[in-house]
């Protein structure tokens with residue numbers, strides 16, 4: 433599956449436009465990884481939910497893509513900006529990113545994006561994501577936790593396989609010890625696959641379970657704000673389901689990771 437070894441483009445180790453560096457990476461699996469990119473100079477402030485665009489030169493061209501920041505703004509000067517990325521096995525950007533050793537120069541610009549929390553929002557927060565779409569929510573929780581202004585949150589995270597539930601241990605820890613007023617609801621969409629053997633949590637795609645989650649956890653349309661991030665089909669399906677349940681349009685915010693109509697992994 434991981435086809436990055438077939439990407440033979442020459443990546444420039446240094447370039448005049450590089451202004452940042454890959455300072456750390458943790459490979460969760462062949463296809464999922466956490467990457468920390470730090471500016472060589474002063475960090476740029478951002479709001480949780482926003483994204484940065486990172487890139488490298490390969491075969492003389494700057495190849496770059498946007499990524500939601502998963503870390504909190506206050507860590508940018510020390511640890512850099514954390515990103516949670518899925519390898520897409522076609523030679524575009526992620527196949528280059530996967531080949532980068534720690535210390536490699538990069539280009540980073542930003543922040544951009546309006547997928548941010550409303551100030552002083554007392555409503556319940558329902559965060560819905562697929563795969564790496566959980567990243568902005570991790571930043572939001574880290575920041576509101578650091579500010580001492582946590583928000584009552586339900587985190588619905590859908591993946592094909594339980595071993596793809598990024599940030600699971602951290603989220604379970606926050607929920608268990610009450611560090612954050614969080615209800616973590618992971619769901620797997622392929623329950624009969626051997627990779628999910630032993631899974632006892634919810635099953636089904638995000639759009640299939642979101643209604644039951646709202647009902648079971650008492651999330652009322654008039655008292656809940658919903659943020660949805662990741663796969664565009666999921667986002668539109670979840671939004672439609674919530675509208676049918678009486679959620680007003682302005683209670684739903686969306687961040688699409690790629691244009692509607694494209695499969696999650698291109699053929």
Ligand SMILES: Cc1cc2nc3c(=O)[nH]c(=O)nc-3n(C[C@H](O)[C@H](O)[C@H](O)COP(=O)(O)OP(=O)(O)OC[C@H]3O[C@@H](n4cnc5c(N)ncnc54)[C@H](O)[C@@H]3O)c2cc1C
Pocket residue numbers: 483497498499500501515516517518519520522523524525526527545563564565567687688689690691694695696697698
């Ligand atoms: C605002 C914004 C924030 C983003 N944040 C993240 C992030 O935090 N983590 C992340 O992994 N990606 C994120 N993406 C997607 C990212 O920018 C790239 O598109 C992705 O990493 C694939 O890059 P690529 O160059 O290899 O392939 P591309 O040419 O960019 O994409 C090819 C195809 O891969 C599929 N694809 C793209 N992203 C994903 C994904 N995350 N999971 C599964 N399939 C995908 C789609 O079918 C897309 O058409 C974000 C996109 C946007 C617009």
